[in-house]
Amino acid sequence: MTKQELQKQEVVKRLVLKFPKRFVDQPVIYHLTKDFDLMFNILKANIESDKEGFLVIELSGKEQNYRRGIEFLKKLGITVQQLDKDIKFDKTKCVSCGVCVPLCPVGAFKVDKETYEIGFDENKCIVCELCIKICPVKAIKVEF
Numbered sequence: 001m002t003k004q005e006l007q008k009q010e011v012v013k014r015l016v017l018k019f020p021k022r023f024v025d026q027p028v029i030y031h032l033t034k035d036f037d038l039m040f041n042i043l044k045a046n047i048e049s050d051k052e053g054f055l056v057i058e059l060s061g062k063e064q065n066y067r068r069g070i071e072f073l074k075k076l077g078i079t080v081q082q083l084d085k086d087i088k089f090d091k092t093k094c095v096s097c098g099v100c101v102p103l104c105p106v107g108a109f110k111v112d113k114e115t116y117e118i119g120f121d122e123n124k125c126i127v128c129e130l131c132i133k134i135c136p137v138k139a140i141k142v143e144f
Contacts, residue, residue, distance in 0.1 A: 012060040014043070014126075018079035019053040028076065029055070036069035037061055044106055044126045056083070056126045083127050086143050089120035093139035100131040100140065 019028070024047050032038045038061035047053035059066065073080050087108075096118050100109045108124040109131065111117070131140045 009063050010060065011063050011066050012058060013066070014056065014058050014083040016079075016081040016083060017055045017057065017073065018081075019047070019055070020077050021050055021052050023076060023078065024049060024051070024053040028073070028078065029057070031072065032059070032069045036065045036072065038065055038069050043124070085127055086122065087120075087125050087127055087129070087131065088141050088143045089118075089122075090139045090141075091118075091120075093137050094118050095137055095139075097136060099134050099136065103130050103134055105130070 029040055029042075032040060038059055040060075041058040042055060043058060044056040045054070047055070059069070061069070070080055089109075094117075096111075096116055098111055098118065100118065101111055103109075105128060106124050106126055108121050108126075110119045110121070112119055127142070129142060132142060
């Protein structure tokens with residue numbers, strides 16, 4: 001594949017963005033969409049006035065636009081960290097104790113009200129790894 005073909009290729013990446021407090025009330029994500037033609041999905045956010053903020057987002061678009069958008073963020077002083085690992089849930093090991101359910105900050109773990117089995121939605125997961133530490137039967141692990 002040529003360099004030009006790679007630059008036109010679509011990418012989808014999950015990122016953690018840490019904002020200095022001077023940017024929490026600025027339309028930074030808006031610029032990623034308008035100026036760099038990138039789409040975003042906010043997975044988690046913690047933004048308050050006069051405090052550092054963070055976003056966990058899924059960012060997608062053409063490779064070239066993605067790289068330009070990331071450079072834009074870094075020039076502003078926003079820390080960009082790629083989520084390059086996933087949580088894997090082994091349903092065969094799970095005993096449905098439910099300890100992970102209230103612990104998950106984004107609700108990736110749910111109890112089926114009919115079967116009382118634990119379900120896991122990997123699309124909601126932000127890989128905070130809290131569930132790994134608390135699972136008594138080690139049915140949850142991180143995978144790189």
